[in-house]
Amino acid sequence: MSDLTKLTAAELAATIASGDVSAVEVAQAHLDRIAAVDERVHAFLHVDTEGALAAARDVDARRANGEELGPLAGVPVAVKDVLATKGVPTTAASKILQGWRPPYDATIVERLRAAGTVMLGKTNMDEFAMGSSTEYSAYGPTNNPWDLGRIPGGSGGGSAAAIAAYEAPLAIGTDTGGSIRQPGAVTGTVGAKPTYGGTSRYGLIAFSSSLDTPGPCARTVHDAALLHSVIAGHDPRDSTSIPQPVPDVVAAARLGATGDLTGVRIGLVTEFNGEGAEPGVMAAYRDSIEALTKLGAEVVEISCPHFQYALPAYYLIAPSECSSNLARFDGVRFGLRTGDDGKHSLEEVMSLTREAGFGPEVKRRIILGTYALSSGYYDAYYGQAQKVRTLITRDFTTAFEQVDVLVSPTTPFVAFPFGSRTGDPYQMYLADLFTIPTNLYGGPAISVPCGLSEGLPVGLQIMAPTMADDRMYRVAAALESTVGVLTPPAL
Amino acid sequence: MAAISREEVAHLARLSRLAVTEQELDTFAGQLDVILQSVARVGEVAAADIPPTSHSVPLTNVFRDDVVVPGLSQEAALSGAPDAEDGRFRVPRILDEEA
Numbered sequence: 104m105s106d107l108t109k110l111t112a113a114e115l116a117a118t119i120a121s122g123d124v125s126a127v128e129v130a131q132a133h134l135d136r137i138a139a140v141d142e143r144v145h146a147f148l149h150v151d152t153e154g155a156l157a158a159a160r161d162v163d164a165r166r167a168n169g170e171e172l173g174p175l176a177g178v179p180v181a182v183k184d185v186l187a188t189k190g191v192p193t194t195a196a197s198k199i200l201q202g203w204r205p206p207y208d209a210t211i212v213e214r215l216r217a218a219g220t221v222m223l224g225k226t227n228m229d230e231f232a233m234g235s236s237t238e239y240s241a242y243g244p245t246n247n248p249w250d251l252g253r254i255p256g257g258s259g260g261g262s263a264a265a266i267a268a269y270e271a272p273l274a275i276g277t278d279t280g281g282s283i284r285q286p287g288a289v290t291g292t293v294g295a296k297p298t299y300g301g302t303s304r305y306g307l308i309a310f311s312s313s314l315d316t317p318g319p320c321a322r323t324v325h326d327a328a329l330l331h332s333v334i335a336g337h338d339p340r341d342s343t344s345i346p347q348p349v350p351d352v353v354a355a356a357r358l359g360a361t362g363d364l365t366g367v368r369i370g371l372v373t374e375f376n377g378e379g380a381e382p383g384v385m386a387a388y389r390d391s392i393e394a395l396t397k398l399g400a401e402v403v404e405i406s407c408p409h410f411q412y413a414l415p416a417y418y419l420i421a422p423s424e425c426s427s428n429l430a431r432f433d434g435v436r437f438g439l440r441t442g443d444d445g446k447h448s449l450e451e452v453m454s455l456t457r458e459a460g461f462g463p464e465v466k467r468r469i470i471l472g473t474y475a476l477s478s479g480y481y482d483a484y485y486g487q488a489q490k491v492r493t494l495i496t497r498d499f500t501t502a503f504e505q506v507d508v509l510v511s512p513t514t515p516f517v518a519f520p521f522g523s524r525t526g527d528p529y530q531m532y533l534a535d536l537f538t539i540p541t542n543l544y545g546g547p548a549i550s551v552p553c554g555l556s557e558g559l560p561v562g563l564q565i566m567a568p569t570m571a572d573d574r575m576y577r578v579a580a581a582l583e584s585t586v587g588v589l590t591p592p593a594l
Numbered sequence: 595m596a597a598i599s600r601e602e603v604a605h606l607a608r609l610s611r612l613a614v615t616e617q618e619l620d621t622f623a624g625q626l627d628v629i630l631q632s633v634a635r636v637g638e639v640a641a642a643d644i645p646p647t648s649h650s651v652p653l654t655n656v657f658r659d660d661v662v663v664p665g666l667s668q669e670a671a672l673s674g675a676p677d678a679e680d681g682r683f684r685v686p687r688i689l690d691e692e693a
Contacts, residue, residue: 206670300651311650342656343649415633426610433611435683441678449686450611458613463621466612471626473606474598487636489646494639496647528625529632545650569650 106455107132112178112272112326113368119162126159126166126177133179137270142594145245146255146265148184149192150224155179158221162325165219175329176219181271184225184233186317187306188212190223195308196240197230199460200438209306210318210338211275218333223271223460227261230462231429232282232310234258238525239464245499247290249559250593253518256286257534262320263290267591273330274320279311281513282416283289283318284550288513288562291552291589293327293579294320296538298570300345300543305336308426311421312343314542320391323588324551324580328356331572347570355573359580364398367578370405370506375537380515388512391553391563394585395578397511406504407498412491413540418532419475419488420543425465426472432460467528492543499544503568508578509538513550513562537564547572551579552589560589609682621672 107129110118116126134152162177184189185195185203189212194200208216215222229239237245237260248268249256255264259276262288266274276283278296287294295318302317309315324371329448333350371392377385396402434440434456442455461469475484502509514534524531541548546569553563563582567574600623607614614622669679677684 167690203674205675206666214692241689245632310642312616339656339658343651343653345651409639412636412639415635418629418633419636430611434676435685436675438676443677443686445686447686451613452686453611454608454613457611461612463618466607466618467625469612470606470622471629473610474602474626474630477606477609483637484633486646487647488633489638490644491636492647493644496650527628529628532629543650555613 105135106133108269110272111564112175113330115178115272116175124373126162127156129177130155130159130179133271135221136426137157140268141270143246143251143594144248144264144268144270144420145243146226146261146268146270147181148194148196148227148242148261149175151191151222154191155223158216162219162221173218173333174334175279177221178220179271179273180215180220181223181262181265182212182215183228183259183274183276185228185277185308186212188222188225189310192224193225194241195227195231196458197462197465198241198439199432199456202279203438207306207505210303210340212306214334215275215373216303220273220333226259226274229258230465231308231425232258232277232279233464233468235285235423235531236524237261238521239462241462244521247324247518248594249291249518253520254289256289256518257319258279258282259286263287263292263294266290266292266320266322268594272282272322273279273326275317275334276317276320277307277317278542279314279421280542281535283320284513284538284548284562284564285534287550289518289560291560292320292322293324293549293551293593294318294573295327295331295549296547297331297335297539297572298345298547300343301349301547301572302335303341303344305338305340311424312428313424314421324576324583325356325360327549328352328576334469345570350571350573352573352576355437355576356580359577362398362581362584364395364400364578364581368489369395369402369505369578370502371402372410372509372511373404373406374408374410375511376548379530379533379536380512381517384512384516384561387554387556387561388563388592391582391586392510394462395582398581398585400578403506405502405509407502407540409494409498410540413495413543414532414536416491416495416543417487417539419484420492421486422468422472422477424472426469426476429465429469432457464528495540495543499546499568508574509566510581511564513537513564517556517559517561518535541566545569547575549575552580553582553586555589599625
């Protein structure tokens with residue numbers, strides 16, 4: 104493995120800026136690493152070798168011309184395949200979009216290009232971001248670099264695994280119910296869900312529009328903050344984008360890295376007392392609380408009585424929104440069309456196309472969402488779930504009147520073996536038990552490695568108030584300063 | 595009694611424009627029943643006086659000046675379509691010859 108692939112994004116940027124190494128050399132080192140290990144990891148669905156090298160050459164040329172470039176210029180980044188990339192295949196890991204090359208870039212991708220980052224390719228995921236293990240990709244699962252027989256988390260398992268396997272220093276994920284944080288936790292990497300509306304959804308293939316949030320994946324908190332600051336900010340093309348300045352998350356990460364949390368009040372969610380969680384996960388969680396206390400933080404217990412209803416509310420709201428959002432995949436404007444042989448009606452062609460193009464988890468959620476929204480059940484299910492969302496938001500508001508951040512384990516269990524939960528969808532849904540409340544509330548949250556259990560990574564989740572993303576970066580960086588960065592076994 | 599029957603799943607699939615196999619009907623009916631029984635807990639706490647929240651960000655209409663800006667070309671808009679004809683999306687016939 105090239106030494107360049109071991110560097111953090113911040114180190115790579117500094118090395119490129121100093122002229123010691125070119126952006127092309129950095130891109131090539133990562134492309135070589137992908138060629139060497141991705142057959143075993145399968146983090147990527149598409150590697151854009153030519154595009155990456157062209158972008159790197161452009162950075163080198165601009166630097167040679169004396170142009171002042173951004174803090175991540177020349178640094179490679181991998182992008183979850185749910186974001187539209189102009190001319191580069193974008194499938195959301197679904198057969199229904201196989202071969203689709205979008206005619207435009209998502210805003211996040213535009214910003215990555217403008218910042219001079221080098222897009223290596225598109226990462227694997229659960230189909231349409233529906234899943235907690237990346238086992239529901241139509242193109243086969245991603246393997247966890249810590250143990251290739253285990254899941255890398257989901258739905259952004261490809262992005263997290265690419266980071267953990269040193270195939271990319273940075274990646275973009277999207278988080279609807281934990282899809283950045285949960286893969287971050289089980290691969291020993293950092294994953295941050297920004298405030299909903301803090302990052303643009305324009306060009307993101309929608310799953311659950313009121314919850315979907317793009318965000319950064321990295322190996323260090325500082326790197327995640329650097330990427331966060333590049334992609335965040337108001338976008339007039341997204342009506343849910345918040346027209347406010349982005350907090351200085353990079354400065355917050357630097358402050359946290361000093362290891363001083365004096366004056367910071369941290370709340371432990373009483374209801375996340377370990378029920379349903381593995382003992383090893385809870386042990387690592389308790390150790391990290393002790394570490395935060397030693398750094399000067401004041402730790403108190405905070406009751407959030409309605410968090411226990413977040414999972415059921417989410418599994419009504421998200422499928423309801425997905426059943427509506429995925430109606431656009433009907434074989435008319437995108438990708439696959441099946442049964443157009445002159446013998447079937449338009450409606451039959453749509454049904455056959457969707458049958459052939461969607462996988463089992465997507466179908467299950469479309470049907471569940473159609474049920475929850477149907478006449479006679481709407482009030483009992485969808486309407487009630489939206490009320491629970493109000494109650495959870497009130498829990499957060501009350502909590503943040505007393506503490507700066509809330510913490511919990513990110514996941515109830517470490518990476519599990521493939522196939523061990525696919526037979527029982529509700530057991531799979533439990534993987535997102537701790538991450539979902541913050542999606543319903545809309546606030547930011549981050550997962551940072553906090554130790555090992557049975558030799559596998561455990562993550563600590565830090566949740567902050569809406570538009571106070573900087574707070575979570577400070578606490579995460581402080582923990583990282585004591586726990587350190589986890590290193591997976593050599594591949 | 596099951597909360598969701600095999601026949602209901604078939605009906606919902608039709609509403610969703612989703613052809614499903616006989617085997618999928620059996621599988622989904624069982625799984626959706628378990629999921630629905632679990633998620634029905636939302637009814638335990640949400641009283642009538644609690645307002646629903648559809649979105650964590652207040653939604654407002656976004657207006658802009660009516661200025662012509664570049665959009666996708668016709669060719670680009672059709673580039674991902676499974677079939678196109680005369681610059682339009684081509685879809686299977688929806689009317690009979692006699693209609």
